[in-house]
Amino acid sequence: MLKCPHCTITFHDNWSVSTLQVVGLNTWEVKHTVCPSCRNLTINLVCIDRASGTNVRTTTRIHPKSSSRPPVPQEVPEKLASDYTEACLVMSDSEKASAALSRRCLQTILRDKAHVKPGNLTDEIQAVLDSGQVPSHLTEALDAVRVVGNFAAHPIKSTNSGEVIDVEPHEAEWLLDTIEGLFDFYFVQPGILQRKREALNQKLKEASKPSLK
Numbered sequence: 001m002l003k004c005p006h007c008t009i010t011f012h013d014n015w016s017v018s019t020l021q022v023v024g025l026n027t028w029e030v031k032h033t034v035c036p037s038c039r040n041l042t043i044n045l046v047c048i049d050r051a052s053g054t055n056v057r058t059t060t061r062i063h064p065k066s067s068s069r070p071p072v073p074q075e076v077p078e079k080l081a082s083d084y085t086e087a088c089l090v091m092s093d094s095e096k097a098s099a100a101l102s103r104r105c106l107q108t109i110l111r112d113k114a115h116v117k118p119g120n121l122t123d124e125i126q127a128v129l130d131s132g133q134v135p136s137h138l139t140e141a142l143d144a145v146r147v148v149g150n151f152a153a154h155p156i157k158s159t160n161s162g163e164v165i166d167v168e169p170h171e172a173e174w175l176l177d178t179i180e181g182l183f184d185f186y187f188v189q190p191g192i193l194q195r196k197r198e199a200l201n202q203k204l205k206e207a208s209k210p211s212l213k
């Protein structure tokens with residue numbers, strides 16, 4: 001069974017296999033299947049390696065590109081959502097590219113939502129930490145961005161956040177985790193609170209009590 005990466009419907013997957021080439025002890029194949037529900041194609045590249053005496057299969061999804069991250073909440077503005085989504089999608093191919101997109105996305109959030117004075121990313125993160133406006137789990141995550149990314153040794157990450165340069169181990173993933181947390185804090189939670197206030201005000205109104213401002 002396969003969960004369609006396009007429409008998420010689960011279907012009985014009949015794969016068509018085409019052998020591309022046998023190279024030494026490796027056999028390269030392309031497998032594809034069509035979702036009966038949305039009619040979209042899923043394509044895998046398979047390498048069967050017989051070097052160890054047994055068949056070791058390595059399967060890579062080549063279409064559609066997908067990430068294991070949860071989807072971006074709908075409250076997040078398009079320009080941030082697209083940088084973040086791209087950062088997730090390229091992660092398996094290039095952590096450098098992913099981290100560059102994430103740093104740029106992070107900087108935009110800090111400027112637009114935390115209203116930090118535009119400068120370099122290190123100082124902008126410090127300004128948010130000093131402001132006390134974000135909860136402690138996010139201040140710790142932001143502080144760790146500089147530490148995990150070793151910003152001190154790579155000042156260009158800070159002065160030119162979107163630059164594609166070497167990443168430290170786990171840096172790209174940590175950036176995605178941090179941005180997810182910021183999305184929730186700045187875009188999702190305010191909406192939830194607003195809906196709760198509205199519901200409460202409705203009840204207060206029905207009880208002829210003054211509403212919350």
Ligand SMILES: [Zn+2]
Pocket residue numbers: 004005006007008009035036037038039040
């Ligand atoms: Zn489908």
